[in-house]
Structure formats: structure tokens, C-alpha cells
Amino acid sequence: MDILILLIPAALFLGLVGLVAFMWTLRAGQYDDIEGISYRALFEEDDIEKEQKKKED
Amino acid sequence: MHQASQEVFKIEHFVVEGLHCPKCIREIEGTLAENKKIKNARVNLSTQRLAVEWSQETDNALARSEEIITALDNIGFKAFPFKNANISAEEDRVSKSLLRAMAVSGFAAANVMLLSVAVWGGSDMNESTRSLMHWVSAAIVLPAAAYAGQPFFRSALAALKGKRLNMDVPISLAVILTCAMSLFETIIQSDQTYYDAVVMLLFFLLIGRYLDQKMRSHARSVAHNLMSYKVSKASLLHDDGTTEDVAVEMLVPGQIIQVIAGDKIPIDGKVVSGVSDIDTSIVTGETIPQKTKTDDIVYAGTINLNGTLSIEITATTGNTLLDEIIVLMETAEQGRAKYVKLADRAAQIYAPLVHFLAAATFLGWLVLSNIGWELSLINAIAVLIITCPCALGLAVPVVQVVASSRLFKAGILVKAADGLERLAEIDTVIFDKTGTLTLGQPELANGDDETVSDFNLELAASVAKTSSHPLCRALIVACHDRDLPTIATTSEIREEPGMGLEATINGLEVRLGNREWCGINANYLPNNRYSELWLKAKGATPVLFCFKDRMRSDAHDVVQWFIRRKMKVILLSGDRKDVVEEAAEELGISRYKHSCKPQDKIEIIERMKDNGDKILMVGDGINDAPALSAADVSISPSSAAEISQNAADFIFQSQKLDTIVRAYQVSVSSRQLVFTNFALAAIYNIIAVPFAAAGMLTPLIAAIAMSMSSIVVTGNALRLNFEKLYKSHDA
CATH class of the missing domain: 3.40.50.1000 (HAD superfamily/HAD-like)
Incomplete structure (x- = not known):
């Protein structure tokens, strides 16, 4: 049963990684626009960002 | 707090009509990205809104939003300033905090279940290993329950303060007592703890609550969008005759605004110049437009039908007709008896009953047996756990969703x-x-009259076709219904505000408008029931068109x-x-x-x-x-x-x-389903409580019972989707 000393912390650690990742996505606003975000993934590295960069320069 | 309010100031929200495709996102964001004053513009397709972050603060907020609206108008989108940003931010905050609580309880439930299953299945597990498992579970569950239980604790506390009972009271009590008892069992190294039950209860309930909140806030968000479609600016008339668009909130009494035909009157006031008909139906319910001339009082919300009006503002916020209505509303609301939700009514019966059963169990064991007060207390708490408010707590929200x-x-x-x-x-x-x-749209009421012949209707519609007056449009609709074409006019159509139209058709001089415009005696075919239009062709008998609300x-x-x-x-x-x-x-x-x-x-x-x-x-x-x-x-x-x-x-x-x-x-069906759900929860309790009171409950049975009852209640609610709904015939 000694293996438990390794396994339990490992399981908890993995679970915590998932929880923290979820909290991060929530905080980053990734669920604010569920519909739009699916399309944004298909946008090319496009004009919008170029414009944005131009402005920053 | 200060920072938050500043952020609200710098970010402005707009509702955009007709936002539905990825191309819209790119067009809008691309166009706005060219504007140097805008730091960031982001479209939200789910809420149909656009958030604009400005790079620097400017004083004239209205001009700024106007800039966005014009820019979007140029690429074919209609945008409106979003009015309820604060409410929607608050709702967003609530649903996010529920989601966080749900994530934490879900994480805890999954991990504790691993440990619990091991304990339940591990018959050859020695005592120290089991104790370790319990301590680890305690380390996960106690903080998780303290965090994820907050929505329930807060609501329960608020209810108790108001000397009421709601569903959250038994839920909170069950969570706290189960935690306390499990901790006690862990300390005395007993083999029965209920950590898994605590987090599972919270997890299930939070799923129901989150979905309920999400659904409602979605509906409200659409409602708020609808409201933002209403414009709230006025065109202020300066002394030199120029006009300027200003927000209605900025107006002060004494200023003069101009309202063109077809526009809504933005504020209460007195007409200083101009003649027009005013549609007051939204304020009074009357369908016949009111004739308005100099010195007449007009109210915010009514519609100026024809003719331009200059209006002197007599009252601003605090004194308008709308404010009087608001006062009436508030009094009306106070008179409204506070409605007690079904779930809370159920809790008012359920909570005392369960607490009585638990107390009876405790006293029963204490007096009638010799197992001592600790075990008696544990059996009493077992009753509280097995009567798990899970099914009851879910009974209403799942149906609502x-x-x-x-x-x-x-x-x-x-x-x-x-x-x-x-x-x-x-x-x-x-x-x-x-x-x-x-x-609220007029339609021709006397189409069957002999005088309203195809020829006359055609003639009238030909004059009316350039006008935006609702009665004129109704004429054109009536014309279409009879499949009549309108005659092309050779001469210009002249419109006299508040009176009518005039044109020359096929060499014939024709007037369409009110009695006065067509020179008709007030005693000829008197009418004070319908809205009317008269058609007068030179040399012919005048024709009356009556209109009623469709x-x-x-x-x-x-x-x-x-x-x-x-x-x-x-x-x-x-x-x-x-x-x-x-x-x-x-x-x-x-x-x-x-x-x-x-x-x-x-x-x-x-x-x-x-x-x-x-x-x-x-x-x-x-x-x-x-x-x-x-x-x-x-x-x-x-x-x-x-x-x-x-x-x-x-x-x-x-x-x-x-x-x-x-x-x-x-x-009605939801109500029935809620009652069936209550009944299901009650049946389950009647079966389970005797076992718990007899001290025969194990954590495994508790976990199975809780999941089963939740699934049954949810499945029952889903039946609502099969309900057949009424549809009117011509649908």
C-alpha cells in the first residue's frame, strides 16, 4: 500500500492542474462569446492584427 | 472599486443588429481597428454586442458613440448604445461565481469519489490506510465545501435573518452537519464518513443553479438588447437655426428641440412652432392621431406623424409624465403581495419535518438504547443526510431551465x-x-363602401405613395391587396405639414388629406370613430377613407x-x-x-x-x-x-x-412537473428515512440514493420537451 503515498498526490495534482486551467480560461474570458470564438479560430493571421500593429508603432 | 468604475467609463458597449456571421466580426473589427482613438474593439456574437475600448478619455461621450454608430452604418450595420451595461455586468459576475463554485465542487467530488470507492471496495484495507484516505478526503472536502457552499450559505443566512425558511436552509444545514460529523468520525477513526456525499450534493445543486441562472440571464440579455434599439437622443435647435444631436439626459427646460416627421418625441414639452398629427397611442391608448399646433403640450414617447415640430422643453427627468407613471408603478408594486416561490413553500414544510425526524431519532436512540450520545447523534445526522435536499433542491431549477x-x-x-x-x-x-x-398599424376600414372604388383607391394611393404617414401606407397596402398598380405622377407631389398632399395626376388636380385641406364641411359625413383621409379630385365628389387599428x-x-x-x-x-x-x-x-x-x-x-x-x-x-x-x-x-x-x-x-x-x-405543465418532482422526492424519503433512523445507512447507500434521485428528477423535467403546444390556425 506504500504506493498510495505516490498515487494520491499524483491524482490530486492532476486534478488541480485541470481546476487551475479551468479557472484561468474563465478569468481570461474564454466563455464570454462561445459562438464567436469558434469562428475566430478560422480567421487568418489577417488585416485586423496588422492594423493593430500599425497603430502601436 | 475605483478601478472598476474607471474601466466601465473607458469601455463602451453597443448592440449591433443583424450580427450573425464570422464575416460580420471581421468587417466590424477591421473597420474600427483603423480608428486611432480606439484601442480595442471586440464583437461578441453570442450577446450580439460590441465592446469598444477607447485609448484616451474624451469629454464628449455622445460624439464618440456617434462616431462608432456612423462607422458601422457605413458598412451596413445598425448599432445602438447599450443601456444596461451595469446590470449585465452584475449578472455576468453572478454566473461566473456560480461556475467557479461548480468547478471547485466538481473537482472535489471527482477526487473524493476515487478515495471513497477505494474505501468501500477495499475490504482488506487496513485501518491506518483507511484513516489516511479519510484525512486526505477531509483535506479536499472541507475547503471545497466552504468555498462552493457559499451561494447556499449566503442565501440561507439572508432568509433566516428575515425570519423565513427557504430551500437553502436545509441544504446548508446538511452540508455543515455532514462535514462536522465526518470530521468527528475521521478523528475517532471510525469507518464511515460522508465526505463524498457533501461535495456531490453541492456539485449537483450547483449545476442546476448555474443552468437556471444562465438561461434567465440569457433571456434578460436579449430583452435588454431589444430595449437598446430605442433611440434616446434629441436634436437641439440653436438660435442660429442649426441643430445638434444631444443625449436626452443632457437637455434642460427652456431649450428648444426639433422633431421631424416620423420621429418619436423624446421629452415632454410645449409646441412653439409647427403643426402636425401626433400618434399618442403609446401614452393614452387612443388610436386616432391628435392634431397638434402651437402651445399644445406633447409627451415623451408619442410619435410625430407629419410636419416638423419645434418643442420647448417644459419638464426634464423627475417631472415628466413618465415619472408620474413610475410613481404609480412603485405604489402598485408595494401593494403586490410578496409571492413565495414553490421551492420555498416546499422548504417550509420539509425543513421542520426533517429536523423533527432527526431530533426524534436522536432522542429515540438516546433514551431507548444504550449506544451513547455520540452514536445517537450520528444516527440523527444520517437522517438529515439521507433526506438529502438534493432532489428537492433540483426539483424546481431543472424544470425552470x-x-x-x-x-x-x-x-x-x-x-x-x-x-x-x-x-x-x-x-x-x-x-x-x-x-x-x-x-398599432392602421388598415382601411371602409374598403367595401361604394365610394371607395378601385379608381378612387388607385388615385389616392398614387398621391400617397411618397408619404411615410401611417395612413398613407395603409392606403398603399389596401391597393396592393386589390392588385392595383399606382399611377405614375407627372407633377411633383407637394406635402403640406399637418394638412395633406397635393399632386397632378393625368392632368387632374388631386388633394389627399384632412377635411380642411380638401375643403370639406365638418357636417358632411361626420366621423369621430375612425382616423380619416379625404380624397378630393377637382370637380368630383370628395371620397372618405376610414382607417382602424389592425x-x-x-x-x-x-x-x-x-x-x-x-x-x-x-x-x-x-x-x-x-x-x-x-x-x-x-x-x-x-x-x-x-x-x-x-x-x-x-x-x-x-x-x-x-x-x-x-x-x-x-x-x-x-x-x-x-x-x-x-x-x-x-x-x-x-x-x-x-x-x-x-x-x-x-x-x-x-x-x-x-x-x-x-x-x-x-x-401549467412546469407546475405539474415540479409537483411530480416533489412527490418523487417525498416517496424516496419515505423509503429511505426508516433505514437511516434505524442506523442502517452506509455512505455507499447514501451516495447511490442521492445520484438516483437527482437523475429521476432531471429526467422527469425533460418530459416538458415533448409537450404539444398551441398554435393559432393560420400559422
Whole structure:
């Protein structure tokens, strides 16, 4: 049963990684626009960002 | 706090109409990215809104938003400043905190279940290993429960402070006591702990709550978008004759604004120049436009039909007609008995009963056996756990979620949390006429008259076709119905504000407009029932066109549907006697009252409520707003005045009224399902409690029972999706 000393912390650690990742996505606003975000993934590295960069320069 | 308010100031939200595709996102964001003043513009496709972050602060907020609106207009989108950013931010915060609590309880439930299953299955596990498992579980569950239980603890505390009982009281008690007992068992190294039950209970309940909140806030967000479509700026007239667009909130008494034909009058005031007809139906319910000339008083919300008016502002916020209505609404709301939600009513029976059973178990074991007070207490807590409020706590929210989403698809927005429950109890329906039973659009009423021949109609429509006046448009619709073409005019069509139109058609001089314009004696064919237009061709007898407000196509069917179900149907209108009588007869409503002021409507409702009637009010005008708040439950069409939409519990978006019947049907079925759910939870308790009281409960049984009861309750709620709903015939 000694293996438990390794396994339990490992399981908890993995679970915590998932929880923290979820909290991060929530905080980053990734669920604010569920519909739009699916399309944004298909946008090319496009004009919008170029414009944005131009402005920053 | 300070930082937050600053952020709100720098970010502005807009509602964008017709936002539906990825191309829209790119076009809008691409166009706005070219503007140097904008730091970041982001479209939200789910909420149909655009958030604009400015790079620096400017004083003139209106000019700034105007810039965005024009920019979007140029690429074909209509944008409106979003008015309820604060409310929607608050709702967002609530749903995010629920989601966080749900994530934490879900994480804890999954991990603790791993350990619990090992304990339940590990018959050869030695004592120290089991103890280790329990301590690890405690380390996970105690902080998780303290965090994820907060929504329940807070609500329970608030209820207790108000000397009430709600569902969250037994839930909180179960969570706290189960944690305490499990910790005690862990310390004395016993083999039975209920850590998994605690987090599972929280996890299930939070899923239900989150979905409930999400569904409702989605419906409210759509409702807020609808409200933002209404413009709230005025065109201020300067001394040198130029005009400037300003926000209505910035106006002060004494200033003069200009309102062009077809626009809504933004504020109460006195006409200083100009003549026009004004559609006051939203304020008074009267369908015949009012003639307005210099020195007449006009009210915010009414529509200027023809002719430009200059209006001197007499009252600003605090003194307008709208403010008087708001005062009436507030009084009406105070008179409204506080509705106790079904779940809370169930809790008021359930909580004392369960606590009594637990106490009886404790005393029973203590007095009748020799197992000692610790074990007696543990058995008592076991009763509290097994009567798990899980099924009861889920009974209402899951039904609400299914019902709201079903209604949402049918075009009905459920704004109030307990709206469905209140709707299910009604026995009286009160309708407003103008804009509710009718569409607020005129249609030709005397098309069968001999004088309204194809030739005359054609002639009138030819003159009318350039005008935006509602009566002129009704003429053109009537013309289309008879498949008549309109004659091309060779001469220019001249419009005289507040009077009518003039044109030369086929060499014939023709006038279309009011009596005066056509030079007709007031005694010739007198009419004070319909809106009228006269057609006068040179040398011919003048022709009268009458118009009445167009009924919604299924108004009759819907009214009869309620009457067939033995409900009282009443018509309360601010319109004049003849018109209301005719409408009531057409719809088969025997009880009606005309010329109602807002106070009259409230009085009638209050009186009926005192007689024990449960009233559904359906209305749209500003004059209906107090009645909407006074009634037990209320519905408004999405075309209603903003204040009425705010007051209403439901909003329907269709041109038809059958949505009201559907909302009622869904509310009745939901109520039945909630009761079945309560019954299921009760049956389950009756079976399980004796085992717990006898001390025969194990953590494994508790876990299975809790999951099973939750699944049964949820499955039962889903049956609502198969319900057949009413549809009016010509649908």
C-alpha cells in the first residue's frame, strides 16, 4: 500500500492542474462569446492584427 | 472599486443588429481597428454586442458613440448604445461565481469519489490506510465545501435573518452537519464518513443553479438588447437655426428641440412652432392621431406623424409624465403581495419535518438504547443526510431551465425568476387593446363602401405613395391587396405639414388629406370613430377613407381559447368608447372598459385581486406600465414601451398572440412537473428515512440514493420537451 503515498498526490495534482486551467480560461474570458470564438479560430493571421500593429508603432 | 468604475467609463458597449456571421466580426473589427482613438474593439456574437475600448478619455461621450454608430452604418450595420451595461455586468459576475463554485465542487467530488470507492471496495484495507484516505478526503472536502457552499450559505443566512425558511436552509444545514460529523468520525477513526456525499450534493445543486441562472440571464440579455434599439437622443435647435444631436439626459427646460416627421418625441414639452398629427397611442391608448399646433403640450414617447415640430422643453427627468407613471408603478408594486416561490413553500414544510425526524431519532436512540450520545447523534445526522435536499433542491431549477429554453425557442423571454409559477395560477386575463390585441398599424376600414372604388383607391394611393404617414401606407397596402398598380405622377407631389398632399395626376388636380385641406364641411359625413383621409379630385365628389387599428391575426382565437378554459377575459383600454366596443364585439369579450386612465386600470386590478382573482395583464403602452406591475403576472410584446418591458415578467417577440397561450401552457405543465418532482422526492424519503433512523445507512447507500434521485428528477423535467403546444390556425 506504500504506493498510495505516490498515487494520491499524483491524482490530486492532476486534478488541480485541470481546476487551475479551468479557472484561468474563465478569468481570461474564454466563455464570454462561445459562438464567436469558434469562428475566430478560422480567421487568418489577417488585416485586423496588422492594423493593430500599425497603430502601436 | 475605483478601478472598476474607471474601466466601465473607458469601455463602451453597443448592440449591433443583424450580427450573425464570422464575416460580420471581421468587417466590424477591421473597420474600427483603423480608428486611432480606439484601442480595442471586440464583437461578441453570442450577446450580439460590441465592446469598444477607447485609448484616451474624451469629454464628449455622445460624439464618440456617434462616431462608432456612423462607422458601422457605413458598412451596413445598425448599432445602438447599450443601456444596461451595469446590470449585465452584475449578472455576468453572478454566473461566473456560480461556475467557479461548480468547478471547485466538481473537482472535489471527482477526487473524493476515487478515495471513497477505494474505501468501500477495499475490504482488506487496513485501518491506518483507511484513516489516511479519510484525512486526505477531509483535506479536499472541507475547503471545497466552504468555498462552493457559499451561494447556499449566503442565501440561507439572508432568509433566516428575515425570519423565513427557504430551500437553502436545509441544504446548508446538511452540508455543515455532514462535514462536522465526518470530521468527528475521521478523528475517532471510525469507518464511515460522508465526505463524498457533501461535495456531490453541492456539485449537483450547483449545476442546476448555474443552468437556471444562465438561461434567465440569457433571456434578460436579449430583452435588454431589444430595449437598446430605442433611440434616446434629441436634436437641439440653436438660435442660429442649426441643430445638434444631444443625449436626452443632457437637455434642460427652456431649450428648444426639433422633431421631424416620423420621429418619436423624446421629452415632454410645449409646441412653439409647427403643426402636425401626433400618434399618442403609446401614452393614452387612443388610436386616432391628435392634431397638434402651437402651445399644445406633447409627451415623451408619442410619435410625430407629419410636419416638423419645434418643442420647448417644459419638464426634464423627475417631472415628466413618465415619472408620474413610475410613481404609480412603485405604489402598485408595494401593494403586490410578496409571492413565495414553490421551492420555498416546499422548504417550509420539509425543513421542520426533517429536523423533527432527526431530533426524534436522536432522542429515540438516546433514551431507548444504550449506544451513547455520540452514536445517537450520528444516527440523527444520517437522517438529515439521507433526506438529502438534493432532489428537492433540483426539483424546481431543472424544470425552470427546460421550460425557459422551450419558451425561448418559441420567442418568449422569461424575465422574472418566479414568473412561470405565477403564470400557472391565473384565472383572469386582462388585455390592453392598442398595440396588444391590435398591431398599432392602421388598415382601411371602409374598403367595401361604394365610394371607395378601385379608381378612387388607385388615385389616392398614387398621391400617397411618397408619404411615410401611417395612413398613407395603409392606403398603399389596401391597393396592393386589390392588385392595383399606382399611377405614375407627372407633377411633383407637394406635402403640406399637418394638412395633406397635393399632386397632378393625368392632368387632374388631386388633394389627399384632412377635411380642411380638401375643403370639406365638418357636417358632411361626420366621423369621430375612425382616423380619416379625404380624397378630393377637382370637380368630383370628395371620397372618405376610414382607417382602424389592425387586429393581430389570431387575437380572436387566443381570446376564445382563454374563454373556453373558463377564464375571465377583460379588455381595458384608454381608447374611446366606439372603438373599444367594436373591438370587444369582434373578439367576443363581454367585459370591457373604455377611456381608462392608468389609475383606473390599477384600481380595477386591485379590486379584482381583493376578490381573490389571480390576474395576468397583457399590455404594451406607457399607460399600461402601472397595471403590469400591479397584476399578479404580466406579459408585454417586444414592441412595447421601454418602461412596460421593464415591468413585465415575460416578453414575446412575435406578431402573433398565440405565444401567450404557449407561455401559459408551459407554465401549467412546469407546475405539474415540479409537483411530480416533489412527490418523487417525498416517496424516496419515505423509503429511505426508516433505514437511516434505524442506523442502517452506509455512505455507499447514501451516495447511490442521492445520484438516483437527482437523475429521476432531471429526467422527469425533460418530459416538458415533448409537450404539444398551441398554435393559432393560420400559422
